[in-house]
Amino acid sequence: MYRKKILVVTLVSFLSIFVLFGCLPSTTEEPQEEETPQEEETPQELVLRVNLPETTPATATIYLVGDYSDWGFDNAKSSEVETDNEQKYAEFILDFDATDYPIQYKYTYDADWEYEEVNENGGSLDGNRRIDVKPDKDIQDVVLNWKGLENIDYTDSQSEITINFVVYVPADTVDDEGKIYMRGLNENWDPGYELNKTGETYTLSATTTSYTVQKYKFLRNNDWGYVEKDESGEEVGNRVTILTDDSTIVSVVESWAQ
Structure with missing residues (x-):
């Protein structure tokens, strides 16, 4: 009889310990999802597209010359002549900082001022094109005529x-x-x-x-x-x-x- 009591007490103690530890909160941490590193935003490239007169030589190099290049050609942006639906054009990436503006500029079809753009009558522009603030979208320009080449009638x-x-x-x-x-x-x-x-x-x-x-x-x-x-x-x-x-x-x- 005495042994039976001891056995019962032992079983009760064991069950109590089991229940106690079974009710304790688990200390095992759930695995956390790894944070995906955010990619740095790449500044949007701004494109300046200029439509060119049909007299532009197909093999010409178009220069965007301005105060940013000290009005020289060595550091000026340049582009080959492209064609889209028979329209000749050139494209330039405007990668200037906001603090670089205003920018004054002109176009030439070779690395010399003898090839600069002229007005609808073949005369000097008598001034400079300007972009005063950093654009928020692409820009479209047009060259009317080139110095030394036949003028186009835009009437x-x-x-x-x-x-x-x-x-x-x-x-x-x-x-x-x-x-x-x-x-x-x-x-x-x-x-x-x-x-x-x-x-x-x-x-x-x-x-x-x-x-x-x-x-x-x-x-x-x-x-x-x-x-x-x-x-x-x-x-x-x-x-x-x-x-x-x-x-x-x-x-x-x-x-x-x-």
Whole structure:
């Protein structure tokens, strides 16, 4: 009888220990999923495509020459001539940093200024193309004619288009009661156009003619004594644009004459 009691007590103790340890939480950690390292975002490549006149030699090398290359050819971007549906073109990757803008530039079809682009009549552009801020999408340009080659007549391609100008100015600009001015578009050098203040910018919607070289400058008051200057206060050439369709042009004035 005594032995039976001992056996019962032993079994009860064993079961108690089993139940106790069986109810304790497990200390085994669940395997954690390994974090996949995030790939660094690659900056989106911006492409500048320029349509070329049919007179462009198929074997030519097109140069995008500008202030970024000190207006020389050694460090200038270049492209072979491509063809798409009989349209000749060249493409350039805009890999400049935001701080590199504004960029002024022109096109040539060889590494010499004797081969530079000219206007619809074969004359000088009389100014530079500009990209004032880092673009958020690809850019489309067009070259009308080349110096020394036969001019193309664009009369049948020309039409009325609309340009929306958006202009940023220095923070300390004293404008003309909420207006600044632009002279030159459509050869309207006097009196020019009014741009009205809209928030932090000045805006203007104007019509012009496609497939023509348009030149212009900004003034903070409608007098040449208040014309725009570069960041060092030096003279700037005419801004030049050549458009084929309705467009928006964002410009940045770096300083004023006074």
